[in-house]
Amino acid sequence: xxxxxxxxxxxxxxxxxxxxxxxxxxxxxxxxxxxxxxxxxxxxxxxxxxxxxxxxxxxxxxxxxxxxxxxxxxxxxxxxxxxxxxxxxxxxxxxxxxxxxxxxxxxxxxxxxxxxxxxxxxxxxxxxxxxxxxxxxxxxxxxxxxxxxxxxxxxxxxxxxxxxxxxxxxxxxxxxxxxxxxxxxxxxxxxxxxxxxxxxxxxxxxxxxxxxxxxxxxxxxxxxxxxxxxxxxxxxxxxxxxxxxxxxxxxxxxxxxxxxxxxxxxxxxxxxxxxxxxxxxxxxxxxxxxxxxxxxxxxxxxxxxxxxxxxxxxxxxxxxxxxxxxxxxxxxxxxxxxxxxxxxxxxxxxxxxxxxxxxxxxxxxxxxxxxxxxxxxxxxxxxxxxxxxxxxxxxxxxxxxxxxxxxxxxxxxxxxxxxxxxxxxxxxxxxxxxxxxxxxxxxxxxxxxxxxxxxxxxxxxxxxxxxxxxxxxxxxxxxxxxxxxxxxxxxxxxxxxxxxxxxxxxxxxxxxxxxxxxxxxxxxxxxxxxxxxxxxxxxxxxxxxxxxxxxxxxxxxxxxxxxxxxxxxxxxxxxxxxxxx
Numbered sequence: 001x002x003x004x005x006x007x008x009x010x011x012x013x014x015x016x017x018x019x020x021x022x023x024x025x026x027x028x029x030x031x032x033x034x035x036x037x038x039x040x041x042x043x044x045x046x047x048x049x050x051x052x053x054x055x056x057x058x059x060x061x062x063x064x065x066x067x068x069x070x071x072x073x074x075x076x077x078x079x080x081x082x083x084x085x086x087x088x089x090x091x092x093x094x095x096x097x098x099x100x101x102x103x104x105x106x107x108x109x110x111x112x113x114x115x116x117x118x119x120x121x122x123x124x125x126x127x128x129x130x131x132x133x134x135x136x137x138x139x140x141x142x143x144x145x146x147x148x149x150x151x152x153x154x155x156x157x158x159x160x161x162x163x164x165x166x167x168x169x170x171x172x173x174x175x176x177x178x179x180x181x182x183x184x185x186x187x188x189x190x191x192x193x194x195x196x197x198x199x200x201x202x203x204x205x206x207x208x209x210x211x212x213x214x215x216x217x218x219x220x221x222x223x224x225x226x227x228x229x230x231x232x233x234x235x236x237x238x239x240x241x242x243x244x245x246x247x248x249x250x251x252x253x254x255x256x257x258x259x260x261x262x263x264x265x266x267x268x269x270x271x272x273x274x275x276x277x278x279x280x281x282x283x284x285x286x287x288x289x290x291x292x293x294x295x296x297x298x299x300x301x302x303x304x305x306x307x308x309x310x311x312x313x314x315x316x317x318x319x320x321x322x323x324x325x326x327x328x329x330x331x332x333x334x335x336x337x338x339x340x341x342x343x344x345x346x347x348x349x350x351x352x353x354x355x356x357x358x359x360x361x362x363x364x365x366x367x368x369x370x371x372x373x374x375x376x377x378x379x380x381x382x383x384x385x386x387x388x389x390x391x392x393x394x395x396x397x398x399x400x401x402x403x404x405x406x407x408x409x410x411x412x413x414x415x416x417x418x419x420x421x422x423x424x425x426x427x428x429x430x431x432x433x434x435x436x437x438x439x440x441x442x443x444x445x446x447x448x449x450x451x452x453x454x455x456x457x458x459x460x461x462x463x464x465x466x467x468x469x470x471x472x473x474x475x476x477x478x479x480x481x482x483x484x485x486x487x488x489x490x491x492x493x494x495x496x497x498x499x500x501x502x503x504x505x506x507x508x509x510x511x512x513x514x515x516x517x518x519x520x521x522x523x524x525x526x527x528x529x530x531x532x533x534x535x536x537x538x539x540x541x542x543x544x545x546x547x548x549x550x551x552x553x554x555x556x557x558x559x560x561x562x563x564x565x566x567x568x569x570x571x572x573x574x575x576x577x578x579x580x581x
Contacts, residue, residue, distance in 0.1 A: 010035050010510070012078065013046055013092055020072035021050070024065070028057055035092075037507065044083065044091030045099075045503060051088040062088025099502040100490040106505060106561040107486035114508045114568055118516055119160030125354055126152045128365035129277065130167040133269040134178045134201055135417075137276050140367065142420040143399045143445065146436035146574065148365040149282045150521035151394070153572040158516040163359070166284045167350060170266055171291040172343060176247045177201060178269070179262040183221065183250050185210035186261075190222040194230050197246070199239045209268050213261070221261065223253045276421050280429055281574040293349045299341050302349040302384070303334050311383040321348075326379025329372070348380045355386050362390060363519065368397045368442060394519050399436065399445040408449055427452040433574045434461035437525050455581075457536075460529050464566060465578055467532035471563035472579040474544050478556055488557040492550055497538040501558060504531050508565050512572075521573065528569045535562045 014033040021031065031053050035046045051066035058065055066084040073082055078098045083091045106113045128148025131141045149164070156162045169175070181201040184194060189210055213221065233245035251258050270287075277283070293299050303319065306312045311322050317337030321344070324331050334345040354362050366373070370393075378388040401408040401418060408418070424432050431452040438460060439445045457463050475482055493502065508527065515523040544555045567577040 009078065009506075010046070012076070013048075016073050016076055016079070017048060017050060017069065017090070019074050020069045021054070023072045024068050025054065025058055028054070037510075038091065041500065041503070043085060043089075045094045046092040047085075048090045048092075049088070051084075051090060055088070066090050094503075096494055096499065097491065099499060099506065100493050102502055102506045103488075103490045103493070103557050103561045104486060106564050107557065110564060111568060111571075113564060114157065114512050116158045116509055116513055118158040118513050119155060121159060121161050122360040123163070123358060124155055124160045124361040124363060125163045125165055125357075125359045126155065126363045126365065127165045127167055127354075128152075129273075129282070130169070131273065132169045132174050133266055133273055134174050135203060135269060136205060137273055137420040138417040139401060139420060139423050139447070140398045142280070142423060142432060143436045143441075144365055144367065144396045145277060145280060145282045145420070146433050147394070147396050147441045147521060150433075150437050150524070150573050151363070151365070151519055153574070154512060154515045154521050154524065157572060158512055160361075160516070163286060164284045165286045165288055167288050167290065168270065169290050170270075171294055171346065173247075175262060175266060177243055178206075178265045179258070180243065180247050180250050181206050182209045182213070182265045183254070183261050184246075186213050186221060187225060189214040190219045192222065192225055192227055192230075194227055195234055197234070197239070197242060199243060205269075205272075209265055212268070213264060221254060221257055225253055229253075280420065280424060281433065288350070288353075290346055290350070293346050293353065294341075298353060299346050299349040302352050303341070303345055305352075306334070306348070306380070306383055309383060309385070321376070321380060321383070323376040323379050326382055327375040328379060332376055344376065347377060348384075351377060351381060351391065352384060352386075355381075355390070360390065361392065364391065364393045365441075366393055366395055368395045371395060392519065394441055396441040397444050399447045401447045401449055403449045430465070430575045431459075431461050434464075434525060437521050437573055440520055440522050460525070461575060462581075463536075464528045464532040464570065465576070466581050467535045468563055468566045468570070468577045469579055469581040470535070470539060471559045471566075474539075474559055475556065475563075478545060478552075480556075482560055485553065485557040485560050488553040489550060490554050490557055492554040493558055495542070497534075497541060498555075498558060501531075501534050501538055501562065504534050505561055505565055508569070524569050524572055528566060528573075531562065531565060531569075535559075 013035050017033050018030065021028070031050055033048060033050050035048050038044055038047045051062045051069060054060075054065050055062045063084055066088045070082045070084060070090060073079075078094055080093045080095045083093070085091050126148055128151075129137075129141055129145045131137055137145070152162050152164050178201050181196075184196060184200065185207050187194065188196075230246070230249065233242060233249050236242040236245050250261075254261060274287075303312060306321060307319070311325070312319050312334065313322065314320070318333050319335040320331045321334050322331055332344050333342050334348070335341050351362070374393050377393075378391060381388045381391060401423070420432075427435075427449060435447055435452050436445070451459055452461070453459075455462055493499070508531075511523055511527045515521055539559075542555070544552070544559060546552050546555070563577075570577045
């Protein structure tokens with residue numbers, strides 16, 4: 001009978017090396033023992049370079065040290081042999097009987113296979129998307145959504161207590177511009193013809209909101225406004241001042257009804273965002289209102305705290321945060337001379353709120369264009385007496401769409417953007433979710449629309465899903481009860497293809513841990529593509545439904561284990577695992 005598998009193989013092998021090192025070099029500080037997966041199977045299942053680290057302290061050649069360490073290694077039920085390679089690496093080769101146990105573990109644990117305790121139930125908040133609710137989500141938001149949702153799933157799978165949050169920018173000038181844009185389009189429906197500002201919000205969605213208000217309320221909000229009423233504000237030569245004057249005019253004419261127009265536009269766009277994301281498989285635990293920071297007085301309190309701690313000064317009637325003291329290129333205004341707080345002030349208050357809610361770790365997923373914002377936010381946390389190391393900012397680059405080798409334009413909207421909804425309709429949710437995480441988040445992504453829609457081995461999501469469907473087809477042909485395969489004798493699995501698949505399956509928990517530690521869900525996508533590739537090669541080279549009953553059940557168990565891991569990994573990425581293709 002095979003020996004039981006250690007719960008943590010890396011820790012087990014590191015323990016063997018630590019024992020050997022203590023025997024060889026008593027009194028030396030314990031070195032950092034790192035075990036890595038070699039790229040080539042001939043170099044073993046794990047490799048360690050600790051002998052190279054010890055060479056200077058022991059005044060000996062690394063290969064000689066490695067040889068002594070190998071000789072001093074305690075016996076292990078997992079290790080077949082250890083060899084010295086290259087300049088002094090130690091390569092571990094695992095027993096076939098140990099590798100085979102992974103099939104049984106996978107089939108017994110099912111959806112729980114790969115999950116771990118890295119997070120130790122620490123509370124982590126992941127905030128992502130957080131797009132201004134001023135229009136439909138575009139393809140750039142889609143990448144942040146797919147990245148953030150997949151990252152949150154990976155963190156939850158590795159033992160973190162995850163809260164998924166969307167920060168709703170429902171206060172400030174951008175929402176006022178949307179309200180103004182909607183009101184101006186509404187006035188058009190009332191017969192008031194105006195020159196629509198080029199820097200107001202464009203697009204059919206603004207007209208749709210104006211139409212909705214008109215259908216519900218008629219000309220109630222026209223307030224006898226004419227083109228002449230707007231002429232003075234529209235004649236302002238400065239584009240931004242023109243908008244500000246129009247907003248002020250709208251407030252004056254609408255009075256208390258301005259809040260209705262504002263909130264109508266906000267709620268329409270927020271609901272559109274919610275439904276779009278929900279259809280994309282991206283759901284949040286909490287939608288946090290920026291406005292609540294002002295209503296609760298937290299923005300004022302945060303700025304006052306900074307001032308009391310000597311990090312805010314007054315100049316030219318405004319209040320400034322000394323962000324240059326924390327690596328920023330210049331100090332930043334937190335309250336303007338007119339008394340209004342800046343976006344930065346509300347961001348400080350929001351992050352203060354996050355830590356006051358007791359999160360152990362806070363992860364912000366931002367667009368790459370926010371890179372310069374990192375120093376000032378972390379600086380504000382330090383100035384508040386909080387630990388900036390508890391905040392991690394993951395930057396996500398924009399995605400560029402290509403069709404036929406050329407940059408794609410899928411939208412005819414005047415807003416000049418490609419919406420996430422349009423992308424999903426063209427390629428499907430699965431392809432969108434998978435393609436979005438096929439690169440590290442901070443790397444540029446070229447999204448090939450033709451490839452994403454193709455049913456070929458070159459399409460990575462199709463390739464992975466087809467591997468899952470292939471296993472389902474084989475198990476259907478077999479006709480037996482798949483649950484019984486967890487008790488199958490897997491000792492016949494000894495071919496090169498089979499041992500390679502076993503090793504790949506055993507890597508899955510490590511892949512999840514690495515993805516969580518590095519905030520890199522693309523590692524899961526890479527792994528699934530590699531696992532699918534190895535299974536396709538095995539399937540094409542090996543008959544699974546052979547006459548020998550023992551061999552057949554062993555191979556079916558291996559295939560079922562591949563199916564389970566594919567299904568587990570795809571679920572973390574928000575991608576379906578179809579049984580038929």
